[in-house]
Amino acid sequence: MERAVARIDRGAVERNCARLKTELGDAELCAVVKADGYGHGADACAEAALAGGATRLAVATGAEAALIGRRFPQVPLLTMGALTPAGLDAALAAGSEVAVWREGFRQLAAARGRAQGRPVRVHVKHDSGMGRLGNPDAAEVLALARVCAEDPRLELAGVWTHFATADEPGADEGYFERQLERFEAVASAVKAEFPGTLVHAANSAAVFRERRSHFDMARCGVAIYGLDPFQGDPAERGLAPALSLRSYVADVKRFAAGESAGYGRTWRAPADTWVGVLPLGYGDGLRRGLSNNAEVLIRGRRVPLVGTVSMDNVTVDLGPDTEVEPGDEAVLIGTQGEETILAEEVARRLDTINYEVTCGLSARVPRQP
Numbered sequence: 001m002e003r004a005v006a007r008i009d010r011g012a013v014e015r016n017c018a019r020l021k022t023e024l025g026d027a028e029l030c031a032v033v034k035a036d037g038y039g040h041g042a043d044a045c046a047e048a049a050l051a052g053g054a055t056r057l058a059v060a061t062g063a064e065a066a067l068i069g070r071r072f073p074q075v076p077l078l079t080m081g082a083l084t085p086a087g088l089d090a091a092l093a094a095g096s097e098v099a100v101w102r103e104g105f106r107q108l109a110a111a112r113g114r115a116q117g118r119p120v121r122v123h124v125k126h127d128s129g130m131g132r133l134g135n136p137d138a139a140e141v142l143a144l145a146r147v148c149a150e151d152p153r154l155e156l157a158g159v160w161t162h163f164a165t166a167d168e169p170g171a172d173e174g175y176f177e178r179q180l181e182r183f184e185a186v187a188s189a190v191k192a193e194f195p196g197t198l199v200h201a202a203n204s205a206a207v208f209r210e211r212r213s214h215f216d217m218a219r220c221g222v223a224i225y226g227l228d229p230f231q232g233d234p235a236e237r238g239l240a241p242a243l244s245l246r247s248y249v250a251d252v253k254r255f256a257a258g259e260s261a262g263y264g265r266t267w268r269a270p271a272d273t274w275v276g277v278l279p280l281g282y283g284d285g286l287r288r289g290l291s292n293n294a295e296v297l298i299r300g301r302r303v304p305l306v307g308t309v310s311m312d313n314v315t316v317d318l319g320p321d322t323e324v325e326p327g328d329e330a331v332l333i334g335t336q337g338e339e340t341i342l343a344e345e346v347a348r349r350l351d352t353i354n355y356e357v358t359c360g361l362s363a364r365v366p367r368q369p
Contacts, residue, residue: 001248001327004280004365007334008040010048012242016224017052019238023207027214030056030078030200032221034064039358040225040243041367043071049224050075058219059096062087069094078123078158080219082133088112097121097157101135106148113153122148123158123198126186129179130164138186145190145197158198159190163213167205167229176206180213187215205229208237227354231344241342243358244334245286245365249298249326251277252318261315262307267292274318275306278330283311285361286332289350290314298330299323300337333357 020029031049033042046057046068057072059065060081069077069091079091079098085108091098092112100106100122113120126141127134135141141159149156161183165172180201187199199215204223206213208230226241228234234241253276255261255269269275276298282288286309294305296316307315318324329336333343343354350357 001329002246002366004245004247004284006039006361006365006367007244007246008044008367008369009240009242009244010044010369012226012240013040013045013048013224014052016226016239016242017049017054017220020204020207020218020220020223021053023211024214024218028056028217029054030058030217030219031224032058032219033068034058034060034080034221035359038221038225038227038355039361042068044367044369045225045242046072046075052224054224056217062090062094065091065094065096069096078219092116092120097123099123099125099133099160100144100148101125101127101133101141103144103147106144106151106154110151110153119153119155121155121157123160123200124148124156124190126159126161126183128161128163128182128186128201129175130162132162134161138182138189141186142189142193145194149194156194156197158200159187160200161186163201163203163206166203166209166213167231169209169230176209180210184212203229222355225358227358228344231347231353233342233344241334243343245332245361246334247278247280247330247332249276249324249328249330250279250313251326252322252324253277260307262291263310264308266308267306267315269317271320273320274322274324276303276316276318276324276330278314278316279312280332280365281310281312281314283362284365286314287350287360290346293349294332294346295341296330296332297334297336297339297341298328300339302339302341 031054037045056076058078065079077096079096109120125134127136200217202213202218204220260268291308295302343357
């Protein structure tokens with residue numbers, strides 16, 4: 001019995017990366033392991049991704065770079081997010097390449113390059129339409145790339161962008177295509193002057209959606225963990241979920257019609273029934289929005305989660321007759337018998353995305369093979 005545990009299938013991560021490589025062909029696969037590997041455990045998943053064909057790793061913060069860089073010192077690493085001076089120092093100490101899009105930060109990176117006695121490798125970011133980090137002006141992106149290439153304290157390693165609607169085919173009114181065209185023009189201009197520059201744009205969704213977006217490398221996050229970038233069934237794209245969330249039945253209680261379970265009495269037994277208590281809750285990342293709005297697998301069948309999700313417990317309606325006993329396994333995400341509950345199903349119930357479901361699992365849920 002485990003109070004709450006996230007089981008991580010490293011073999012699934014490896015196979016998912018191999019699957020992505022069949023789409024990418026000669027383009028490199030960069031495994032994105034930020035946010036502790038989307039809640040799956042960055043260290044173990046990075047190792048599995050490299051075994052599956054990834055040749056680079058990416059994170060978002062200096063602290064993440066420090067952790068991954070120490071573990072995989074020989075693997076090219078990109079820190080994609082905005083960095084404070086302290087964050088930049090942490091990333092560079094880990095041997096990471098960094099993103100630039102503003103002259104002020106370029107100068108800071110150059111100063112660090114001089115101080116450390118070797119050039120800082122930088123990736124110039126073009127905001128082709130995401131509207132977040134990056135420079136939206138194509139001419140300024142090219143000018144910044146030139147300055148980086150000419151500065152002996154820096155090394156122009158890449159030029160890149162990020163798509164806003166790659167995961168919305170047929171619903172984005174051509175926005176993805178317009179972003180791709182904008183970036184193609186920038187990338188062509190940079191490549192013409194600096195042929196060795198690594199061009200990258202595709203996320204997981206773009207890898208499946210458009211081969212033109214693959215360029216020299218794709219940065220894949222959600223798909224390497226077996227989550228569908230389009231919020232459907234991962235199996236339809238040859239992906240296998242790597243994470244399952246499991247607990248156990250701590251108690252089984254007889255309820256008479258009208259008796260309630262949980263805070264606020266949001267559920268009352270419509271008839272005499274049995275109720276199981278599972279010892280996990282929103283303190284573990286099981287969102288309160290699943291109150292009276294989820295199912296759990298016990299003894300190979302689905303049972304409804306009833307009552308309000310509390311910090312440490314949830315309750316399930318086992319029905320008027322049950323063979324369930326304390327100690328039985330309960331699966332909240334994953335497979336038991338012939339039934340499966342996907343992270344995508346949980347996301348739909350919460351009106352969110354599968355990324356948030358796995359990233360939201362708290363630190364008190366151990367990640368185990």
